[in-house]
Amino acid sequence: MDVFQLLDYAGVAVFAATGALAASRKRLDVIGFLFLASMTGIGGGTLRDLILGLTPVFWVKDPVILLVCAATALVMYFAAQWVEHRFTLLLWLDAAGLAAYAVLGAQIGLAAGVENIIAIVTGVMTATFGGIIRDVVSHEPTVLLRQEIYITAALSGATIHVTLSYFDVPAAISAAIAVTFAFALRGGAMMFCWTLPAYRRD
Amino acid sequence: MDVFQLLDYAGVAVFAATGALAASRKRLDVIGFLFLASMTGIGGGTLRDLILGLTPVFWVKDPVILLVCAATALVMYFAAQWVEHRFTLLLWLDAAGLAAYAVLGAQIGLAAGVENIIAIVTGVMTATFGGIIRDVVSHEPTVLLRQEIYITAALSGATIHVTLSYFDVPAAISAAIAVTFAFALRGGAMMFCWTLPAYRRD
Amino acid sequence: MDVFQLLDYAGVAVFAATGALAASRKRLDVIGFLFLASMTGIGGGTLRDLILGLTPVFWVKDPVILLVCAATALVMYFAAQWVEHRFTLLLWLDAAGLAAYAVLGAQIGLAAGVENIIAIVTGVMTATFGGIIRDVVSHEPTVLLRQEIYITAALSGATIHVTLSYFDVPAAISAAIAVTFAFALRGGAMMFCWTLPAYRRD
Numbered sequence: 001m002d003v004f005q006l007l008d009y010a011g012v013a014v015f016a017a018t019g020a021l022a023a024s025r026k027r028l029d030v031i032g033f034l035f036l037a038s039m040t041g042i043g044g045g046t047l048r049d050l051i052l053g054l055t056p057v058f059w060v061k062d063p064v065i066l067l068v069c070a071a072t073a074l075v076m077y078f079a080a081q082w083v084e085h086r087f088t089l090l091l092w093l094d095a096a097g098l099a100a101y102a103v104l105g106a107q108i109g110l111a112a113g114v115e116n117i118i119a120i121v122t123g124v125m126t127a128t129f130g131g132i133i134r135d136v137v138s139h140e141p142t143v144l145l146r147q148e149i150y151i152t153a154a155l156s157g158a159t160i161h162v163t164l165s166y167f168d169v170p171a172a173i174s175a176a177i178a179v180t181f182a183f184a185l186r187g188g189a190m191m192f193c194w195t196l197p198a199y200r201r202d
Numbered sequence: 203m204d205v206f207q208l209l210d211y212a213g214v215a216v217f218a219a220t221g222a223l224a225a226s227r228k229r230l231d232v233i234g235f236l237f238l239a240s241m242t243g244i245g246g247g248t249l250r251d252l253i254l255g256l257t258p259v260f261w262v263k264d265p266v267i268l269l270v271c272a273a274t275a276l277v278m279y280f281a282a283q284w285v286e287h288r289f290t291l292l293l294w295l296d297a298a299g300l301a302a303y304a305v306l307g308a309q310i311g312l313a314a315g316v317e318n319i320i321a322i323v324t325g326v327m328t329a330t331f332g333g334i335i336r337d338v339v340s341h342e343p344t345v346l347l348r349q350e351i352y353i354t355a356a357l358s359g360a361t362i363h364v365t366l367s368y369f370d371v372p373a374a375i376s377a378a379i380a381v382t383f384a385f386a387l388r389g390g391a392m393m394f395c396w397t398l399p400a401y402r403r404d
Numbered sequence: 405m406d407v408f409q410l411l412d413y414a415g416v417a418v419f420a421a422t423g424a425l426a427a428s429r430k431r432l433d434v435i436g437f438l439f440l441a442s443m444t445g446i447g448g449g450t451l452r453d454l455i456l457g458l459t460p461v462f463w464v465k466d467p468v469i470l471l472v473c474a475a476t477a478l479v480m481y482f483a484a485q486w487v488e489h490r491f492t493l494l495l496w497l498d499a500a501g502l503a504a505y506a507v508l509g510a511q512i513g514l515a516a517g518v519e520n521i522i523a524i525v526t527g528v529m530t531a532t533f534g535g536i537i538r539d540v541v542s543h544e545p546t547v548l549l550r551q552e553i554y555i556t557a558a559l560s561g562a563t564i565h566v567t568l569s570y571f572d573v574p575a576a577i578s579a580a581i582a583v584t585f586a587f588a589l590r591g592g593a594m595m596f597c598w599t600l601p602a603y604r605r606d
Contacts, residue, residue, distance in 0.1 A: 026347055029398035031354045035326070035346065046253065051450065053459030055255030056316070063319050077401065114460070117467050124439070132541060137334060139343045141543045144439065145430055152435045196433035228549055231600035233556045237528070237548065248455065257457030258518070265521050339536060341545045 003172045004107055007179070008045070008058075009068055011100035014093040015130045016041030016069040020076030021090040022138045030077050037073035038066060039137060043130035048105050048122050052112045091190055094131055094143065095153070099182035102127035102157035103175050107165075116162050123158025124151065147198060149189035157182025205374040206309050209381070210247070210260075211270055213302035216295040217332045218243030218271040222278035223285075223292040224340045232279050239275035240268060241339060245332035250307050250324050254314045293392055296333055296345065297355070301385035304329035304359035305377050309367075318364050325360025326353065349400060351391035359384025407576045408511055411583070412449070412462075413472055415504035418497040419534045420445030420473040424480030425487075425494040426542045434481050441477035442470060443541060447534035452509050452526050456516045495594055498535055498547065499557070503586035506531035506561035507579050511569075520566050527562025528555065551602060553593035561586025 019040030023033040042059050049057040059065040105126025109119030128144065128151060135142040143150060157178045164174035188194055221242030225235040244261050251259040261267040285291055307328025311321030330346065330353060337344040345352060359380045366376035390396055423444030427437040446463050453461040463469040487493050509530025513523030532548065532555060539546040547554060561582045568578035592598055 024401045027349075027400045028347070029351075029354070029400050031351075031357060031398060032346065033401070035330075035353045038323075050252055050454055051459070051461050051464060053461075055253070055257075055459075056314075057253050057255075060253060060316055060320050063317050066319060066323060080401070112460075114464055115467050117470060118464050121442075121470060128439075136338055136540055137344055137346060139347065142541050144436065144541060145432070145543060147431075149433075149435075151439045152433070155435060196435060198431045198433050229551075229602045230549070231553075231556070231602050233553075233559060233600060234548065237532075237555045240525075252454055257455070257459075258516075259455050259457075262455060262518055262522050265519050268521060268525060338540055339546050339548060341549060 003175055004104055007100045007104040007175065009065075011097050011104055011126075012041040012045075012065055012068050013072050014097040014100070015044070015134075016072040017076055018090045018094045018097065018131065019134050020073045021080060021087075021093070022134050022140070023073075024076065024080045025087070026138055030074070033073040033077045034070055036134065036137065037076070038069040040130045040134040041065070041069040041072070043133040044101050044105070044126040044128065045130075047129045048108060048126040051125070052109065052114065052122065054108075054112065091143075092187070095183055095186040095190065097130070098127045098150070098154050098186055099157050099179045101130070102154040102182055103161045103178045106158040106161045106178075107171065107175065110162065110165060116166060119162050120155070120158045123161070124154045127154035127158070147193075147195050149185060149194050149196060152196060153182045153186035153189065156185055205377055206306055209302045209306040209377065211267075213299045213306055213328075214243040214247075214267055214270050215274050216299040216302070217246070217336075218274040219278055220292045220296045220299065220333065221336050222275045223282060223289075223295070224336050224342070225275075226278065226282045227289070228340055232276070235275040235279045236272055238336065238339065239278070240271040242332045242336040243267075243271040243274070245335040246303050246307070246328040246330065247332075249331045250310060250328040253327070254311065254316065254324065256310075256314065294389070297385055297388040297392065299332070300329045300352070300356050300388055301359050301381045303332070304356040304384055305363045305380045308360040308363045308380075309373065309377065312364065312367060318368060321364050322357070322360045325363070326356045329356035329360070349395075349397050351387060351396050351398060354398060355384045355388035355391065358387055407579055408508055411504045411508040411579065413469075415501050415508055415530075416445040416449075416469055416472050417476050418501040418504070419448070419538075420476040421480055422494045422498045422501065422535065423538050424477045425484060425491075425497070426538050426544070427477075428480065428484045429491070430542055434478070437477040437481045438474055440538065440541065441480070442473040444534045444538040445469075445473040445476070447537040448505050448509070448530040448532065449534075451533045452512060452530040455529070456513065456518065456526065458512075458516065496591070499587055499590040499594065501534070502531045502554070502558050502590055503561050503583045505534070506558040506586055507565045507582045510562040510565045510582075511575065511579065514566065514569060520570060523566050524559070524562045527565070528558045531558035531562070551597075551599050553589060553598050553600060556600060557586045557590035557593065560589055 106123030109122035161178035308325030311324035363380035510527030513526035565582035
């Protein structure tokens with residue numbers, strides 16, 4: 001299992017956990033947990049595969065992905081009660097998934113042979129779409145509307161990985177650097193309320 | 203026209219009717235009825251086909267599907283006024299579509315040669331996504347957030363059909379049993395407020 | 405660059421501008437502008453390509469599209485402050501994009517060899533889906549729910565183009581007529597509150 005396979009399962013698991021936490025906030029039943037966790041876990045990668053024409057999509061080819069979602073959902077269903085500040089945990093897991101998926105999505109774009117700018121975009125889409133689906137289906141404002149740096153973290157992770165890969169840095173090292181940076185950036189934004197200047201000119 | 207073709211048209215028609223009822227609740231014009239009815243009627247199957255890589259999607263290959271949506275929308279536009287308790291009717295039609303599409307989606311997954319667990323998932327997605335689109339576009343909380351059993355009914359229908367098919371039960375019989383069970387489960391949930399234990403542990 | 409290439413870039417640019425205006429109303433940062441502008445600009449065409457099985461989708465094959473989105477977003481980020489009545493501008497640009505994309509989407513459907521009714525539907529979807537994504541991601545009621553003629557304008561543009569093409573009117577002329585009519589219809593609807601009889605029968 002190479003680093004990207006690992007990033008894939010990691011991204012799926014953490015996003016699935018955020019979906020399960022959203023389900024707990026909505027007081028859904030265990031099937032609701034499974035559903036929302038799966039949608040969130042596989043949503044971004046599904047869009048990425050559809051856009052690149054890589055169908056059937058990844059989880060159809062590798063059902064283990066769904067088992068990861070299901071296991072995560074069940075664990076959260078029984079464990080979430082002991083989690084204080086559930087929304088904060090959701091945001092931290094979301095940050096981890098954002099970082100992992102931004103780099104994974106970019107790598108899959110590169111592997112599919114698209115141009116670098118497209119690979120960056122597929123990275124950002126993979127990283128953000130699962131959370132968007134989760135928030136929309138939960139009838140919550142999407143995380144994109146939050147003030148702190150969010151998409152920027154995904155964009156930086158994808159850009160770093162694509163750039164380092166362009167300069168022939170080994171994929172695993174490049175990915176490690178990119179994921180770390182993106183997670184640190186999003187994490188720092190949450191802890192210290194880092195923001196880019198928001199549009200306020202009126 | 204075999205049983206699955208029938209399930210397909212039935213699922214399209216009843217989901218289209220729920221979209222039209224949502225349009226009537228939003229006071230849309232007749233074109234809005236056509237649009238929302240079509241989106242709801244074909245949404246789930248469209249996602250299913252995209253995920254399985256069966257493109258162009260089913261209604262592109264069989265435009266009759268769109269005529270079914272249009273006819274349903276027009277009938278509802280002129281008939282909805284006589285419908286008391288329109289939201290209740292929407293929920294019952296939604297239950298019928300849920301049952302039909304869960305089994306149809308699972309069958310199409312099986313026909314596409316995916317693993318059984320994936321066929322169950324494509325069944326659930328086919329059954330639920332049209333209603334999600336309807337609710338999101340109508341700016342309503344999605345039906346998934348309702349307390350009574352909903353996804354569970356789709357999951358049971360898809361699982362029963364896939365399981366019976368695995369044991370070589372003739373497809374038509376298997377489908378009839380699965381659709382009946384799923385519809386009865388969702389219908390009973392609505393009538394008697396059946397629920398699974400919701401997440402309430404805090 | 406033929407007339408449809410032009411319509412494509414025009415549609416992308418104006419929808420991207422509406423996404424950027426939505427971002428300004430939500431006080432997003434510049435990356436949020438880029439993201440929402442791109443999603444809105446390419447959303448409709450992406451759905452169209454997915455449904456027709458034309459993958460990888462258009463902007464993966466032609467990254468200039470994304471540069472158009474990015475440039476538009478940046479211009480709006482710095483220029484929006486001088487725009488009075490920003491929501492009105494959003495609606496007018498949306499009307500222009502609606503007209504351009506309805507005809508472009510129909511033409512791409514025809515070029516893909518689908519039946520005329522399907523080409524009309526792909527036109528309407530291309531024209532409406534970007535705005536739907538923009539509104540849903542911005543957590544706003546979708547523009548479809550507005551009372552004035554909206555989908556009807558897209559439908560008329562797509563229908564006119566498909567009909568004229570059926571009678572062998574040169575594509576450029578047919579497109580010009582269809583775009584003009586659709587834009588005039590939507591524009592008139594906004595100025596004079598043209599509506600179709602809304603569903604009010606209860």
